[in-house]
Amino acid sequence: MTINVRQGTAKDGGFIIKSNIHITRRELEILALIGMGLDNHEAAERLFVSVNTVRNHIWNLMKKLEAKSRAHAIVLAVENGIIEVKPERSLGTYVRGFDEYLLCILCGKANLADDYEVGEPRKVIINHVEYEMDAMPKCPTEGCRGDLGYTLYWDEVRKHHPEYPEVPEHGVVYDYDIEWFRGY
Numbered sequence: 001m002t003i004n005v006r007q008g009t010a011k012d013g014g015f016i017i018k019s020n021i022h023i024t025r026r027e028l029e030i031l032a033l034i035g036m037g038l039d040n041h042e043a044a045e046r047l048f049v050s051v052n053t054v055r056n057h058i059w060n061l062m063k064k065l066e067a068k069s070r071a072h073a074i075v076l077a078v079e080n081g082i083i084e085v086k087p088e089r090s091l092g093t094y095v096r097g098f099d100e101y102l103l104c105i106l107c108g109k110a111n112l113a114d115d116y117e118v119g120e121p122r123k124v125i126i127n128h129v130e131y132e133m134d135a136m137p138k139c140p141t142e143g144c145r146g147d148l149g150y151t152l153y154w155d156e157v158r159k160h161h162p163e164y165p166e167v168p169e170h171g172v173v174y175d176y177d178i179e180w181f182r183g184y
Contacts, residue, residue, distance in 0.1 A: 003032040004084045015082050017064070023082070027061040030054055032083055035074045101154035101168050103176065104139040106146035110154055110168030115140040116147075152176065 005028045008015035013025040026047075033043040040058075044051045058070060067073035077083045100113040116137035124133050136147035157176060158164050164174060 003035045005029060005032050006082060006084060008082070015080075017080065021064050023061060023064055024057075027057045027064075028077070028082060030057045031061055031070075031073060031077060034058065034070055035083070035085070099167075102148075102151040103154055103157050103168070103174060104141060104144055104146040105150050105152060105176065107139060107141045107144040108173040108175065109139075109141045109144070109171065110174060111140050116151075119147075 005025070007013055008023070008025070008028075010016055010022055010024075014028060015023045017023060029047065030043055033046060034040075038046065040051050040054045044054045047054070058073075061067075062070070062073050065073050065076045067076055074083070078085055101110050102113050102116065103110045116139065118137050119135035121132045121134050124131050136149055138144075139146040139150070154168055157174070158166070161174075161176065168174065
C-alpha cells in the first residue's frame with residue numbers, strides 16, 4: 001500500500017482545516033509512515049528525527065483532527081482529502097473490478113495494463129516529410145519487443161480458455177489460439 005500526502009495550501013505544504021487549524025507537512029509525512037505500518041522508531045529513523053519528535057507530531061495531529069486514535073487520524077485525513085491511500089498493484093495483489101490484465105501475444109505473458117509504459121516517440125518519413133509519431137506502450141516483460149498492438153484482454157483470452165485462472169500468474173507463459181485472434 002502507498003500513502004500519498006497531497007500538497008496543501010499552507011506555506012509549508014500542509015493544510016489549513018476548520019477553525020484555521022494548521023496541519024504541518026511534517027505531521028502528515030509522519031502520519032503517512034505510520035499508516036504504512038511503521039512504528040515510531042522506524043518513522044524516526046526514516047525522517048532522521050527522535051522518537052519523541054514523532055510522538056509529539058502524532059499527538060499534535062490527533063488533537064488538531066480530534067481523532068481518537070492513530071487509525072482514526074488516518075481515516076479523517078483520507079476523508080478530508082489530505083492523504084490518498086493507493087493499493088500496490090501487481091499480479092500478486094489483484095483488486096477485483098479494478099485491475100485489467102493484458103496478454104502479450106509475442107511473449108505469451110500477462111501483465112497489468114497499467115504496467116505498459118509509453119516509449120520514446122519515433123521519427124518516420126512519409127512522402128519525404130518527417131513526422132514524429134507517438135510510440136505504442138511497450139510490453140513490460142524484459143526482452144519482449146511487443147507493444148499494445150500485440151495484446152489481448154485477459155477476459156477475452158479466458159472466454160476461449162476457461163481453464164486459465166481468473167488472475168494470471170506472474171511469469172507464466174500462456175498458450176493461445178492465434179486462429180480466434182485473427183478471426184479465422
